[in-house]
Every structure is written in structure tokens, then in C-alpha cells.
Amino acid sequence: MIFTGVVLILGSCAIPDRKYSEELKHDIPVHQFTGDLDMYKSPSIETYGENANYNNNMGSRHPVAGTIPRGFMPYMYPNTNEGYMMAGDSLRNPYSNTPENLAKGADIYTKFCLHCHGTTGAGDGPVITNSNGKFPPPTSYIDGVSSGGGDMKDLPVGKMFHTITYGRNMMGSHASQITAEERWKVILHIQALINQGQRASAESGTDESETANEEETSAAVEAEAEEEQTETEENE
Ligand code: HEC
Structure with missing residues (x-):
């Protein structure tokens, strides 16, 4: 019953002899109630839009040289050996060894460096060990x-900062991937x-003269490394 009612009501809208005023047809703009057209079509320069006042017709300008x-802190040392030496002589890490900074550094290392440099920094990350000698290992x-x-x-x-910023031989620049702050923390x-x-x-x-008990020694190193791993985990 309700359904039939709805059909009837809707149907009544389409009564053929009912005429709407022409002015109510929404697709034809009839009156514009603002004083001038500027309110609709603004003459101001749109962001990234065109601007005929400039030679290249672009609204956005280049920043002044x-x-x-x-x-942003510009890095002053050029990508040359002199720049590398100067950076080594004069830069100091502005961040100290707080647990937060170290944790951030470890996180960056895991994401951007470990695959080449290895977990302990020995230069045996998976990219190197899986490359069948194609990539020479980074220096330990x-x-x-x-x-x-x-x-x-x-x-x-x-020198570390300089290398991370510009890259060095087989290592690429990381300047676009990690900020200066992250570089200092890593x-x-x-x-x-x-x-x-x-x-x-x-x-x-460990000592070169002690090759006789090499096996014992490497077992001790491993045990030590494990111990430290647990320590770091506990500290985190
Ligand atoms: C694609 C592999 C690769 C990645 C990824 C990589 N490195 Fe390296 N890194 C190397 C190689 C190879 C060297 C040795 C370059 C040389 O001196 O010939 C090196 C050298 C270094 C050095 C020593 C520079 C010097 O002055 O002798 C530092 C420090 C270093 N890397 C830090 C990092 C940090 C931090 C990251 C992560 C943000 C990183 N590396 C990511 C391959 C890599």
C-alpha cells in the first residue's frame, strides 16, 4: 500500500500539463546579483597560475639567489678532497649520546646503512654478502x-658527515634521504x-700472534656480541 502511495506522489510531479516558469530552469543563468563580474571571476593571480606581467607568463617566481x-642549514664544504679534510677538521657533532639520539641513530642505520655496512659495522651487510663479490665490502x-x-x-x-652527505666511491650520497640531524644521529x-x-x-x-687459539677467541667474540645484543635490547 505504502509503495503504491509513493508511486502516486512521484507520478504527480510529472503531470504533463504542469508548466514551470522558464526562469526556474537552473542551467540557464538568468540574473547575476553582484555588482560586477569580478566577484565571480577574480582578477587576482592564482597560485601557480598564469601571470601575463612576467616574461615566462608564470605567476610563481623563483626565490632570490x-x-x-x-x-635548513646549508652545508659549506665542497665535494672535493679539500672539503672532506676541512669538514674533518672543523665539524663537531651538535648532538650528544642521549638514549633517544642513539635510538634514532640506530633506527636510521638499520633503514639506510645496515644492508651494506652490516649489523656490527664490519662491512658485511646482505647486499655485500649476497652479491657474489660484485660489490666490494665497505671498510670495517x-x-x-x-x-x-x-x-x-x-x-x-x-669526514663521516661529509661522506654521508656526498657519498664516497661506491657509496652514494644520502643527502636527499636523511636530514642533517639524522646524519649526526646515525x-x-x-x-x-x-x-x-x-x-x-x-x-x-685478540692479537695476530695468538692464532693458535683462534677458535676459542672467535667463540669469545661471539659470546660477547650476544651479551651486548641483550644489553642493548634491555636498554631500549
Ligand atoms: C651501497 C652500499 C652502502 C650504503 C647503503 C652505505 N654505505 Fe657507507 N660506505 C660504503 C662503501 C663501499 C664505503 C667505502 C667508500 C670508500 O672510501 O671507498 C663506505 C664508507 C662509509 C664511511 C667511511 C667514510 C670515510 O671517510 O672513509 C662512513 C662513515 C659510512 N660509509 C657511513 C654510512 C652511513 C651512515 C650509511 C647510511 C646512512 C651508509 N654509509 C650507507 C657503502 C655503503
């Missing part, structure tokens, strides 16, 4: 020698890895 975005942070000279364990933080993590590696070899008394 040398403009620095808010919160713990006992390697930097291609720029000096032991990796003593590598100045400025450096804290690298230094923590260096300290861990150093402690592990010092405590196990």
Missing part, C-alpha cells in the same frame, strides 16, 4: 683503514658500534 629555506668501521687515510675507528665525525650510532667492536676485541684479547 642565495635564499635559504627556514630550518672497527678495524679498517679509511680510503681517505687513518683508521676508521678514529675517523673524525666531520654517526652517534656508528661510534657506538666502533666502541662495541673495540671492547669486544680488547676483552677477548
Whole structure:
């Protein structure tokens, strides 16, 4: 019953002899109630729109040369060996070893560096070990020698920052992937890895002359590494 009623009511709208005023047809604009057309079609320059006042006809302008975005700190050292050495001599890490900073650094390392540099920084990440020798391993942070000279364990933080910013030989630039702040924090993590590696070899008394008990030694290193792993997990 209700259904029939609805059909009847709707049907009544379509009574053929009922005529609507022509003015009520919405597709034909009849009156415009504003004083002038500008209210509808604004003459102001639209964002990213056209602007005939400029040669290239574009509304957006280039920033003035040398403009620095808010919160961005330009990196002053050029991508040259001199720049690398200068960065090494003069840059200091503005972030300290707080648990938060270290945790952030470890997170960045896991996401952007571990696949090449390896969990402990020995240069044995999965990209290297699975490449069948196609990718030469990165120098070990713990006992390697930097291609720029000096032991990796003593590598100045400025050289690290420079390398992460511009890349170095087989390592690409990470400047577009991680911010300067993240670069400094991942450096804290690298230094923590260096300290861990150093402690592990010092405590196990590794020494080239002691090859006789090599097996024992590597077992001790592994045990130590495991212990440290648990320690870090507990600290997190
Ligand atoms: C594609 C593999 C790869 C990735 C990813 C990678 N590295 Fe490297 N890294 C290398 C190689 C290879 C070297 C050795 C470069 C050389 O000196 O010839 C190196 C060297 C370094 C050095 C030593 C630079 C010096 O002055 O001797 C540091 C520090 C470093 N990497 C940090 C990082 C950090 C931090 C990340 C992550 C943000 C990272 N790397 C990601 C491959 C990689």
C-alpha cells in the first residue's frame, strides 16, 4: 500500500500539463546579483597560475639567489678532497649520546646503512654478502683503514658527515634521504658500534700472534656480541 502511495506522489510531479516558469530552469543563468563580474571571476593571480606581467607568463617566481629555506642549514664544504679534510677538521657533532639520539641513530642505520655496512659495522651487510663479490665490502668501521687515510675507528665525525652527505666511491650520497640531524644521529650510532667492536676485541684479547687459539677467541667474540645484543635490547 505504502509503495503504491509513493508511486502516486512521484507520478504527480510529472503531470504533463504542469508548466514551470522558464526562469526556474537552473542551467540557464538568468540574473547575476553582484555588482560586477569580478566577484565571480577574480582578477587576482592564482597560485601557480598564469601571470601575463612576467616574461615566462608564470605567476610563481623563483626565490632570490642565495635564499635559504627556514630550518635548513646549508652545508659549506665542497665535494672535493679539500672539503672532506676541512669538514674533518672543523665539524663537531651538535648532538650528544642521549638514549633517544642513539635510538634514532640506530633506527636510521638499520633503514639506510645496515644492508651494506652490516649489523656490527664490519662491512658485511646482505647486499655485500649476497652479491657474489660484485660489490666490494665497505671498510670495517672497527678495524679498517679509511680510503681517505687513518683508521676508521678514529675517523673524525666531520669526514663521516661529509661522506654521508656526498657519498664516497661506491657509496652514494644520502643527502636527499636523511636530514642533517639524522646524519649526526646515525654517526652517534656508528661510534657506538666502533666502541662495541673495540671492547669486544680488547676483552677477548685478540692479537695476530695468538692464532693458535683462534677458535676459542672467535667463540669469545661471539659470546660477547650476544651479551651486548641483550644489553642493548634491555636498554631500549
Ligand atoms: C651501497 C652500499 C652502502 C650504503 C647503503 C652505505 N654505505 Fe657507507 N660506505 C660504503 C662503501 C663501499 C664505503 C667505502 C667508500 C670508500 O672510501 O671507498 C663506505 C664508507 C662509509 C664511511 C667511511 C667514510 C670515510 O671517510 O672513509 C662512513 C662513515 C659510512 N660509509 C657511513 C654510512 C652511513 C651512515 C650509511 C647510511 C646512512 C651508509 N654509509 C650507507 C657503502 C655503503
